[in-house]
Each structure stands twice: as C-alpha cells, then as structure tokens.
Amino acid sequence: MSFLALFTLSSCLSRQYYFVDKNMTWAEAQTYCKQNYTDLATLENANNTKSLIAAAVNSSYNGLAWIGLYDDVINGWRWFLDDDTLYGPGEKHFRKWANTQPNNIYGMQMCTQIYSQGNWNDLQCGGQLPFVCYNKANNSHVLITSSMSVSDARQHCRQYYTDLAIIRNQSENQLITNLLAGNLTAWIGLYRTRQWSDQSNFTYENWITGQPDNLGGVERCTAASLNNSGQWSDENCTQNFPFFCYKDSTTTTQATAAGPLSSGPTSGSTDTTAGLLSSEPTSDSKGPTSGSTDTTAGLLSSEPSKENVMRMRVRFTSVRNLTDAEIENVILLQLQTQLINKGLPSNTKLLLKKVLKRNNDTL
DSSP states (O other): OEEEEEEEEEEEEEEEEEEEEEEEOHHHHHHHHHHHSSEEOOOOSHHHHHHHHHHTTTOOOOSEEEEEEEOOTTTOEEESOOOGGGOOTTGGGOOOBOTTOOOOGGGOOOEEEEOTTSOEEEEOTTSOEEEEEEETTTTEEEEEEEEEOHHHHHHHHHHHSSEEOOOOSHHHHHHHHHHHTTSOOEEEEEEEOOEETTOOOOOOOOBOTTOOOOGGGOEEEEEEETTTTTOEEEEETTSOEEEEEEEEEEEEEEEEEEOOOOSSOEEEEEEEEEEEEEEEEEEOSOOOOTTOOOEEEOSSSSOOOSOOOOEEEEEEEEEEEEOHHHHHHHHHHHHHHHHHHTTOOTTOOEEEEEEEEOTTOOO
16 A cells, blocks of 8 residues: 655745835834734845845835834843743732843843842843852752853753742842842843844844944834845834835645555655645735835745646654654654745644555556
8 A cells, every 4th residue: 555645834924025115213114014014024034134135126225124123122021931830920020120221232231130239230141240040949049159151151050950040029139139248240030132023033133243232222123234235233213214014925835745655663764755746825915005116025036836846855764663653754844844944934834644545556
C-alpha cells in the first residue's frame, strides 16, 4: 500500500507593503494605515526589508519614512519571570523609579538597576553590575556580588535559582535594599523592548550605525531611511514623513509527497520525495483608497505562478525504530523550518493529509 500526502500551509499570513507619499506624524500615519490597510509596516526579517524598499521603487523620494516600531519608555516594562501564579493583583506593575526615571538616555536603556537606597534606574543591558536572583522554591532573593551583564546575570540566575529578581511590592523592595547594604547597585529582572504598532513580538532590528540615540530625549518612533538600504533611526514622533503601511494577505500552499512508507515501525534511513504545487495567494478586502499615491510590493520577490514545482529528496537516519506518524512529523517540521528560513512568516504551519492509492496506481 502506497500513499499520497498533501502538505497544506493553512492561513499563512504574508505582508504586502505600501509606500504612502504623504507627510504625516507617526500617529497620523498609524491611523491612516489602520483605516486603509492593516497597520504601519511591521518587519520580521531582511526579506521584509527588501520588499519594503521595493514598495517605494516608483517614487523619487529617498529620505526617511515611518514604520510601525515605537518606544514606550514609561509603560513598556515587564518582568523576565512572566509566571502569573507568582503575582497578586497589581503586583506585576509595581514600580519604584527614581526621580526623572526612566529616561532612556542615548536610546538603549532597556534594563533596570536598583540603587542602594531602593529607587530604580533604567540602564543599558550590557553594563557590568552585581545582581539579585529570585528563588521560587522558597520565595527568596539572593544577592550575587559578581558583576555581569544582564544576559550573563540572567543565565546565572536561571541555572542556580529561578530568574533575575522580581519585586512585587514595597516590602520586597525594602528587603532587596537591605541586601545591598547601602553600598551596591544591582540588576533586577525588569526590562522592556521596542514595540510594533500591530503588537507583533518580532525581535528583528536594522539600525543605522549610532542609532537609536534618543537625541534630546524625545525620539520615540522609528523611520526607515530609503537612502540607507532601509536601515532605521529613531525620530521625534511629531515630525512629518511619508510612511509604509502593510496589508495582510493569506496564502494557501499544497505540497505533494509520494511514499511508499511501511505500515509498521521503520529503522535506518528513509527517503521521501516531495513536490511543491499550487501556490496561489488570496488577499483581504482592504486596499489603497481611490486616488491615493500609495505604491506596493509583496513579501516575496516575484508573483507566485499557478503551478510551481520543486523536487527534493529528504533523508534522515534514526537510532531507533520510528512509526509512520513519527517519520511524517519529522518531515513536516523540517519542511516548515526551511520555508520559514526562506522568508515565510514565523507562524507558517504545515498540515498533512493522506490520500490512499491502489498498489497499481502511478504516483
């Protein structure tokens, strides 16, 4: 008995970018994009940047243009240890900032130190400081006097305790202040990242050298430079620039894999041949308004054809016997990873459908 397997990428969202050659503030551009498309441009990887630049290829403009990344210095903070069971009502939001803090001086202060007097300050995460760990096992805090960056400090805390310290109320803040003994400052586990307008959590960055710098302490929004290969700088949100919007489009792709696979456990290596077929995207109803100056480019570098065939041979070797289902899961995972690496969104999923064939059928 042989089989025909259909791999389906269900509800795979890609982004189509639009360049809007109208000068607006960041907030005005955000409103425009949400009304006419999906949102201000979100960028997940370098392929997205290429598509973003391509959207403006027919424009003579080569300056700065808004994208959807912004910096919420006041409300963007959260704890590394994000376990809701550890926090009572309101405790995730306890803060003890020093006067005028946080201020994100120089544009890269994304982590938090506690002063010996108990007040907090935002600081660049690469600085070398002692740190406080939290131990969930006995609900205690431990001071480590060795100086490390936040990344290294967190690795130490996660190896020997639970994570960098959480501070849920004034009593815990005072307890840690007592540990510092009036002569140390230390890292705690509060941090933030810049945020995308559509609330995506992508960590891709593409800053111009020396950026972000939060010049004058007022640069909270991000623009892409068309004369710098789409690299970013932070800018005052009240400035007027053109901007990039994006629109979600849904792509459904099917891939055909021909067996045969045995009906029982399999050992050794197994080869499977797969072909990619029928890649046709469909778009939602949002689009550019009549008479707009918007220009567009898709996520991929070319329009997909109605039939796009690629042959591949997948080989893997297992140290133990595998069932058909286990083999199929391995193949699905490998194909899914490769497609994402080629630029498809990180939420791309492959599903497997089997169509049974008679023995004398040709696959």
